[in-house]
Structure formats: C-alpha cells, structure tokens
Amino acid sequence: MRKILIYFILLIFICFSIPIIFTSNFSERTSAQKVVENEVTNPKTNEIEDSEYNYSKYGTVKLLHKDNNKVEELPIDEYLYGVVSAEMPASFEEEALKAQAVVARTYTIYKIIHNEGKHGDADICDDSTCCQAWISEKDRKDKWDDDEKESNWNKILNAVNSTKGEIITYEGEPINAFFHSNSGGETEAPIDVWGGSGYPYLQSVSTSGEDAYSQYSSEVELSKDEFVEEIKEVHSDFEIDFDEEDCIKIEEYTDGNRVKTIKIGNLELSGVEVRTIMGLRSANFKITIDGDNIKFEVTGYGHGVGMSQTGADSLAKEGKTYKEIIHHFYTDVEIESI
Numbered sequence: 001m002r003k004i005l006i007y008f009i010l011l012i013f014i015c016f017s018i019p020i021i022f023t024s025n026f027s028e029r030t031s032a033q034k035v036v037e038n039e040v041t042n043p044k045t046n047e048i049e050d051s052e053y054n055y056s057k058y059g060t061v062k063l064l065h066k067d068n069n070k071v072e073e074l075p076i077d078e079y080l081y082g083v084v085s086a087e088m089p090a091s092f093e094e095e096a097l098k099a100q101a102v103v104a105r106t107y108t109i110y111k112i113i114h115n116e117g118k119h120g121d122a123d124i125c126d127d128s129t130c131c132q133a134w135i136s137e138k139d140r141k142d143k144w145d146d147d148e149k150e151s152n153w154n155k156i157l158n159a160v161n162s163t164k165g166e167i168i169t170y171e172g173e174p175i176n177a178f179f180h181s182n183s184g185g186e187t188e189a190p191i192d193v194w195g196g197s198g199y200p201y202l203q204s205v206s207t208s209g210e211d212a213y214s215q216y217s218s219e220v221e222l223s224k225d226e227f228v229e230e231i232k233e234v235h236s237d238f239e240i241d242f243d244e245e246d247c248i249k250i251e252e253y254t255d256g257n258r259v260k261t262i263k264i265g266n267l268e269l270s271g272v273e274v275r276t277i278m279g280l281r282s283a284n285f286k287i288t289i290d291g292d293n294i295k296f297e298v299t300g301y302g303h304g305v306g307m308s309q310t311g312a313d314s315l316a317k318e319g320k321t322y323k324e325i326i327h328h329f330y331t332d333v334e335i336e337s338i
C-alpha cells in the first residue's frame with residue numbers, strides 16, 4: 001500500500017465519548033445528572049503516518065466490560081450487533097441502522113488503530129460515556145416485547161451483515177466517526193466542542209426533520225441559588241448580581257448555532273462548559289431569568305459532532321440510502337470495503 005502522509009492535525013483525546021443516546025430504555029437525563037461526555041483533558045497535536053494498515057487483523061475486538069472489568073474477544077460483526085442494538089432503536093429505518101453499523105464499525109477500527117492503552121489490553125469498552133455502548137443479545141432481547149424480539153434482532157443483523165466490511169475513510173484512512181443523538185438541525189465542528197484543529201471531514205451541516213423527535217427539545221429550570229451553587233462548585237470566585245442588566249448574556253454562537261461564549265456574572269464561560277455544569281443535553285440553549293428561577297431551553301441532544309442518529313432516521317424516511325446519509329454527515333469521505 002502506498003504511503004500516505006496525513007496533513008491535518010489530529011486531536012488526541014484522553015477520553016472522548018459518545019453520548020448516552022439510545023440506551024435500551026430511552027432513559028432521559030435529568031438536570032441533576034451531569035453530562036461528562038467528551039471531556040478533553042489533554043488535547044495535543046500529532047502527526048500520524050500511514051503504517052501499512054492490514055485490515056484483516058481487525059477481525060476481532062477486545063471488549064472491556066466495565067461492570068465486571070473482564071475483557072471479551074468478539075468477532076467484529078458480532079460485536080457490532082451489540083453496538084447497533086444499544087445505540088439505535090430497532091424501530092428506526094433500515095437505512096439509518098445500516099448507516100449506524102458502518103459508523104460504529106469505522107469508530108471501532110479507528111479505536112483499534114489509535115489505541116493508546118487506555119483500557120489495558122482491550123481495544124474498547126462498553127461504556128457509552130467513554131467509548132461506545134454495547135449490549136448482549138440476551139439482554140437486548142429481554143427488553144423487547146415477545147412479538148418483536150425476532151424481527152427486531154433480524155433488523156439489527158441485517159444492518160451489520162449487509163454492510164459487512166464497509167468503513168468510512170478520508171484520504172484512505174478510517175475516520176474518527178463521531179456520532180450523537182440529535183443535532184437540533186445543525187451539526188457542530190469539533191473545534192467548537194473540544195478546541196484544537198478540526199478534522200476536515202467533520203463540518204457543520206444542516207438536517208431537516210430532527211424536530212420530529214423527542215430528543216429535539218428539553219428544558220432545565222433551577223432556582224437562582226441552585227444556579228449559583230452549581231457554578232461555584234467549579235468556579236469558587238463566581239459572583240453575580242441578578243439586578244444588573246446583562247448579568248447573563250450570550251456573546252457568541254458557533255457555526256452550528258450553539259453557544260460559544262456566554263458572560264455570567266464575573267465569568268466568561270464556553271457553552272460546552274455551561275452544558276456540563278448544568279447537565280444540559282446540548283450547548284444549543286437559550287437562558288432566561290424567570291422570577292426566582294433560571295430557565296434553559298435546550299435544542300438537540302449530544303455534542304453535535306458527526307452523524308446525528310435521529311437525523312439519519314429522518315433522512316432515511318425521506319428515501320435516502322445509508323451511503324447518502326453517511327455522505328451527508330461526513331464531508332468528502334469515501335465508503336470502502338476492508
């Protein structure tokens with residue numbers, strides 16, 4: 001294979017993750033639960049040279065089960081059945097499930113190639129807030145009604161098997177295939193979430209139809225006292241006078257329509273940090289002072305980078321194929337067989 005030098009700068013994440021999106025029971029976060037996904041503690045630049053990738057060696061995945069700390073080695077497609085069924089409802093369109101299968105396969109292989117020993121000998125873990133969700137066939141089927149167990153499972157098998165060996169590449173290399181639940185209509189460039197230099201294939205794109213999903217809008221309301229307390233836990237020098245005009249003011253938005261910077265009292269915070277502190281579903285929010293309370297109206301769910309899962313389903317409903325869905329969310333990529 002010819003050598004290809006990657007010219008763009010890669011971020012190395014100590015811990016990046018996929019949001020808790022479509023867990024088995026569609027559980028919803030409450031405002032009390034903190035969003036800890038995508039925490040970047042040590043972004044640094046790196047230059048990686050193609051090292052004669054031999055994809056046949058990625059036939060199996062060493063999966064770390066976080067609950068018992070055991071490592072299980074699984075054939076990659078068998079592993080992917082558990083990922084697709086944990087990450088996306090089987091009720092979604094077949095083309096959306098296929099897109100999810102290719103994205104998850106790409107994400108997995110990227111993890112194997114760029115393994116930094118974060119999980120010892122394992123390539124990836126089953127914690128959705130760290131790597132990528134996974135559920136066993138038995139546990140998955142136990143959560144479905146009897147009359148849909150087989151048809152649902154067959155839909156998952158078909159999504160993985162009919163896209164066997166396919167991954168997303170950019171300039172010949174597997175991409176870092178981020179995905180999230182609901183973009184709120186616009187996906188986000190990673191530079192506006194984690195800083196550093198962006199990936200050229202992850203641009204902000206618009207998707208229609210995402211407002212039809214329950215993940216699209218949410219609200220968090222808390223008292224002024226609670227609001228102050230939450231911020232003081234992180235910034236002990238925080239002060240605010242609610243009588244002052246513009247004591248809370250959004251100063252800048254990102255290309256993806258999320259809050260980039262916001263002035264709150266004596267602080268200037270990023271939208272991502274406010275999302276984390278307040279446990280919001282996304283950094284696309286409006287904030288209002290409502291009597292003694294502070295109210296956040298939030299649009300979308302997740303970091304907003306890469307494929308939106310509800311957006312994928314929405315596009316599939318419009319008749320788009322899984323390949324068209326992938327090309328919609330990832331710019332200038334190819335879908336190749338490995």
Ligand SMILES: [Zn+2]
Pocket residue numbers: 119124125126127130131132
């Ligand atoms: Zn992990």
